[in-house]
Amino acid sequence: MRTEDVLAALATGLWTWDNAAGAVTLDAEARRLLGLSDHVELTESAVRARFHAVDWLEFRGVLALSAAEGTLGELRMRVVDDAGRTLRTVRLRTRPTRGGFDHLMLGTVEEVPEALEGTSTVRLPVVADWHRNREAFLLDAGRALAEAHSTVEVLRVAARLSMPGFEPSGLAVFVGEAGRVKVIGHHGYGPGEAEPFLDQPLDAAYPAAEVIRTGRAIYLPAPEDYRRRFPDAYRKVAHFGRTSWAFLPLINAGRTIGAWMAGFSAPVTFTPDERSVLTTVARMLAQALGRASVTESEKELSVGLQRTMMPTVQPDIPGMSVAARYVPTGGGLEVGGDWYDMIPLPSGKIALVIGDVQGHDVRAAGLMGQLRIALRAYASEGHHPDAVLSRASRFLAGINGEGDGGADQRFATCLYIEVCPASGLLVIARAGHPDPAIRLSDGTLLVRPTVGGLPLGIIPDTDYPTSRVVLEPGETMLVCTDGLIETGGHDLETGWARLREIIEDHPLDREDGNLETLADALVQAVHGPPSHYTTGPLIDRREDDIALLLLRREAPAPAALGAPAAPARPARRTVLTIAQAEPERIAEARQQIRELMHDWPDGDQTDSAVLMVSEMVTNVLVHTDGDAVLTAEISGRPGGRRVRVDVADASDELPHRRHPGEMASSGRGLVLMEILAGAWGVDPRGEGKNIWFELYEADSDAGFEAIT
Structure with missing residues (x-):
């Protein structure tokens, strides 16, 4: 007897569904049960019309x-006629x-006797409210899991x-690790109830x-199902009083x-x-656990790189204090090319180094590590x-592009400062860096050209x-990478203006105003607000990585009892050398x-x-x-201050006053000063010689008005 005849005798039909093509094939008995004409192949829409709409939606889910x-x-479904009446x-x-599901599905269809239609135990009634609650629950669960950024969350x-x-x-x-099943x-x-299940062999007779x-x-x-399939495991869980269990695989990227x-x-x-x-x-x-695992692995890698590559600063420089921060970029592995270093020199001095290798990727971090080691070696010599x-520069040019034929050449900016703690002398060499x-002692911030x-690495x-x-004494130097200055759409000018407000308002002369709190305030x-630190805060929403160093030369201790009191307000002073070859x-x-006269009340005097x-x-x-050599200084109390500017040179020839005509292009310097x-x-x-002039805050008549 043929299989088709046996199935027909049992009122059971066969069907196949090619989901990719949207085509359904039914045998003769299946067509009879669905009330369809004698077609060999039907479309999905034609078959769908033979079922109750609610049942069809549930069938798709099954x-x-x-x-x-x-x-x-398995599912029970109502077959309807063209008018929607149940057949x-x-x-x-x-x-x-x-x-x-994306390919071929095979199945059977058989008629349910009328006496059994109302006694189904396979399928619960379809309730619209339950479906709405299910969709709402899944949407809420999906949102909450998508926002969780760590395994704990x-x-x-x-x-x-x-x-x-x-x-x-x-x-x-549960997770599988090294042949073990562990509860995470x-x-x-x-307390202690989950102890028997926390760590088991992967081949254990346990559902997970x-x-x-x-x-x-x-x-x-x-419970009978649990006891029959996993008798040993059931004895360990029976006392919990549960009646049903579901164990589902956690599959991410095709891997359990x-x-x-x-x-x-x-x-x-x-x-x-x-x-479902x-x-x-x-x-x-x-998926959420997979994302969290990747994020935590990247975080662990980036923090490890940061701690390996970022040195600790030396806190005990005689007469000076230092603070440093490194804030990685917020993208990718959170590594970049910014770095700082502090190097003891053979002469007893200290070298402060800060730099930025082009890029925010692993290659930039690798080049940064090599360059930092090379700089430390050259300085230590x-x-x-x-x-x-x-x-x-020769070293970086030599290693640039190794392994890729020079296709990914990088350059680096750098600021190298040799510090003499005893005298406060800074010898500065700059390679394209800010x-x-x-x-200054009174709080004024000056960018030192x-x-x-x-x-x-550009030209060896x-x-x-x-x-x-x-x-x-009492002055503080700030050196940083451009991430601190230009983040947030700022350029050099507006970026320094933003930092100037923070630095000038910070009370470094108080106990709660040390360099560490200033470094935090700048970042x-x-x-x-910071989340956590390496040698400083790691911040979220970061556009560029940041390195910064603060060096403060401590002010002298307060005068002893009976000694002359120190001036209430220190002088504000700046020095600048302009070489013959640098008229710009x-x-x-x-x-x-x-900048020195930024708070001078008379703009004409400025x-x-x-x-x-x-x-x-x-x-x-x-x-x-x-x-x-330009030296400028502001001294005195507000309202009675004096600004004095000295310009010194090595020539013995004294300036002569001249009387230039209206068309003369020179000879007006001494006239203007008078x-x-x-x-x-x-x-x-x-x-x-030294040429100098002074202006007094109390004078209100000095200015351009005197020329007219």
């Missing part, structure tokens, strides 16, 4: 669940072929899941172990990474709807700052001229005067000072063969 679990799917009830059974979300209509009383998440999180167990081994879900609707257990105190039959909810939650949970940077800034050369043989600055001004630095001299400085420095560069300065003069020296 098919998807059957394909996902590789299990037999009969049939039972559909299906199992996916290889390829799952994912497990916390999993423990709070409240499923519609069948809330579990116990939850556990659980809920609904008292079998799920991890096979990748298939296990549903245990009743663990298992999820949901235990229920009330009986659960695990209908297709209930299994559990399977969906397991998928979301697996006792080379002068300019020689250290020259050698470092200038240092000095916070320094000479420099190209970034490291490059010279790096040096600048000399004296850090006076927080750019990125917001006259603009920097003008800017220094404006403009007068800028004009006179420009004339004095220009005369030195035009009429002598030497460099100009008109604009409160006082001025020329002082001969042993070698060279």
Whole structure:
């Protein structure tokens, strides 16, 4: 007898469904049961019209669940006529072929006798409210798991899941590691109750172990099912009083990474709807755990790189204090090319180094590590700052692009500062890096223009001229990478303006205003409150990595009893050298005067000072063969302050007053000083001369009005 004849005698039909093509094939008995005409092949839409709409939606869910679990799917459905009237009830059974729901599905259809239509135990009634609750639950669970960024957060979300209509009383998440099954999180167990399940062999006769081994879900609707399949394990869980259990694989990127257990105190039959909810939650949970694992691995790698590459600063420099911060970028592995270093020199001095390798990736971090080691080696050999940077530039140019034919060449900016703790002398060599800034004793911040050369690695043989600055007692130097200045859409000018407010308002002269709190305040001004630190805060929402160093020369101790009191307000002072070959630095001299007089109440006097400085420095560069040394100082109390500017050079020739005509292009310097300065003069020296002028805050008539 043929199989078709046997099935027809049992009122059972056969069907196949090609989900990819949307085509359904039915045999003669299946067509009869569905009330379809004698077509060999039908479309999905034609078959769908023969079922009740609600039942069809549920059938789609059963098919998807059957394909996902590789299990037999079963459902009772109402067959309707063209007018929507119910003709009969049939039972559909299906199992996916290889390829799952996206490919071929095979199944049977058989008529359910009328006497049994109302006694189904396989399928619960379809209730619209239950479906709405299910969708709302899945949306909420998906959102909460998507927002969890660590394994702890994912497990916390999993423990709070409240499923519609069948809330579990116990939850556990298992992972497979090195041939073992371990519990990484659980809920609904008292102290010590989960101890027998925390660590088991992968080949143990336990549901979670079998799920991890096979990748298939296990549903245990009743204690008898658990006892029959896993007798030894059941003896360990019987006292919990639960009646149903579901163990589902956690599959991420095609790999079973663990298992999820949901235990229920009330009986659960695990209908297709209930299994669909559990399977969906397991998928979301697996993806969330996978993301959290990747994030935590990247974080561990980046923090390890940071701690390895970022040195600790030396806290016990005589007469000085230092603070440092490194804030990694917020993208990718959170590593970048910014770094700082502090190097003891053979001479007893200290070298401070800060730099930035182009890029925010692992290659930038690797080059940074190599370059930092090379700089430390050259400095430890006792080379002068300019020689250290020259050698470092040759080193970076030599290793740039190794292994890729030079396709990914990188350059690096760098600031190298040789510090003499005893005198406060700073010898600075700069390779394309932002200038240092000095916070003066009265709180004023001045960006110190320094000479420099190209970034490291661009041209191997490059010279790096040096600048000399004296850090006076009570002054603080800030050096940083451009991430601190330019983050948030700022350029150099507006970025320094933002930092100036923080630095000038910070009380470094108080116990609660040390360098560490200033370093925190600078980073927080750019990125917001810190989360945790390496050598400083790691901040979220970071555009660029940041390195910064603060160096403070301590002010002298308060005078002893009976000694003359120190001045209530320290003088504000700046020094700048303008070389013959650098006339463009006259603009920097003008800017220094404006920054020094930033709080001077008379804007005309400020403009007068800028004009006179420009004339004095220009005369030195035009009429002598030497460099100009500019010294500017503001002293006194507010309301009665004095600004004095000295420009010294090495020429013995004194300036002469001339009477230029209207069309003359020079000869006006001394005339302007006579008109604009409160006082001025020329002082001969042993070698060279010094031209100076003074302005007084109390004078309100000095200014451009005197010219008219």
